[in-house]
Amino acid sequence: MKTRLLACVVALSLAACASTGPTSVTDSNLPRAVGEGSTVNVQWADPAGFSELRYSQNRREASRGDWVVELADYMQEKIAKTVPAGDRVDVQILDITRAGEYEWMPHATTDDIRVMRDVYPPRMTLNFRHVDASGAVVAEGERKIADLAYLQTQPPFPASDPLRYDKRLIDTWVRREFRR
Template sequence: MKRMTGIHPCSLMALLVIGTAGGLAPVATASAAPSPAVAVGEPVPGARVTVNYVNPEEFSEVKEFGQQDRFNGTNYLEPLKTYLIERATKMLPAGDRLEVSITDIKLAGGYEPWHGAQLMHVRFMKDIYPPRMDLSFKLIGSNGEVLREGSRKLRNLGYLQSGAAARTTDSDPLRYDKALIDSWLRRGPENL
């Protein structure tokens, strides 16, 4: 637990125990409208961009390192999904929708546990570990007509030299993978 300024976590816990023992009930906050229940991975009704993962347990990254990146406990599926939705929404003309199904991901870099225990949790960025993403998409116009659809195998074999990740922060562990998404979306909806 992070330490809060002004009160020690143990003191906070003691106050909570005293408050509930004395018959005080926690204050509930009311929201203006209940949010609809949407399961993780399901499209949000009315969203302009939807992204779903098709058999993520079979992704190249999962097979090699585990779904949550077993070395660093990093969840990459949700951040990549959120990023793709944000970027694609900005690119789409008003009224158009984009449906993306991601069928494989291999993140940039790889682990080399043979370097020893001190480097076991370090993801090495080398040309032999390029980012990869396989997806299918459907671009739907405001009238409901399918404008474009297809499959793409996104790759950046020269990701370390391309400068493609320059727009993201150096501390973002997914910067090369996000740059892969950007390079696909930068073509615009007419060239997806």
Template sequence: MKSLMQKMALAGMFALAAGSAGAAVTVSYVAPDKFTDLPFVPWEREETLKQLTDHFTKLGNSLPPGQDLRVEVLDVDLAGRAIPNARAGRDIRVLRGQADWPRMQLRFSLEQNGQVLKSGEAQLSDMNYLDHHTRYFDSEPLRYEKQMIDDWFEKTIGPLPRNVRR
């Protein structure tokens, strides 16, 4: 599991840095095997982390040329709760809107030419995730987590890219 996560982080860094000529985005996961809530099955866990990495990259690609964003994800608690389902062969995520809101803890640094513009640690959460409109379709995996990340990015880093704005 550890080597899988290291490979994911390394592949993510290369893919993210290559995604935009102007901005580089690096996403890493600190001890993902200890995260509060990620799928248990390795390929589902890997896919979840890949989708989060891709989303941070998409947002970071809107940064001005020369700015680099580094994100270390320290913990993830996905929206809803996973309920084992032998019939489906995998867990089913049930969203109730009670104490099952999405949460994420991360450390970030926004740099330009080696100078730190912004940095810090952030506790993201959306207690009302089912009560407000999201810009993502129901079929979009991690739509509530992505909305939560968008809100943080817009408040902390800068405007959302055109392909993500409302």
């Protein structure tokens, strides 16, 4: 009886671990594009090359989650709502540095707290191409976007959203780039 119970507990634990899904943005099971086949396509290379991971003081925490997919989904959704019907936009995310940084603190017992300071603004490097319904190129090129004053105003997202400053950076770029 005890052996069966132990076997069931082990099996359930393994099943729970297997079903939790990817926990790192560098996980090869995560998509590298969103919106394929739609009017707005956002793609990116391996996030291990992004500044967010390469220069982080805590790479383990910086790579946790699926924040690249979440930001790409958000970007795809915002652009799709902004561009005229029939237009097509292709975006390639070349680099991301999220707002804030994991700072090392002496005598601290945790290293998973993201500290927000003016010296850690959100930044992105994007390559994009906007084509209108007739096939004419409206705009294209590389954009390096940053919100250097990201702590000066409150973003229109809940404080519980860890990507609120990064999403506001996307909102600002979409508003400027795809004005009607």
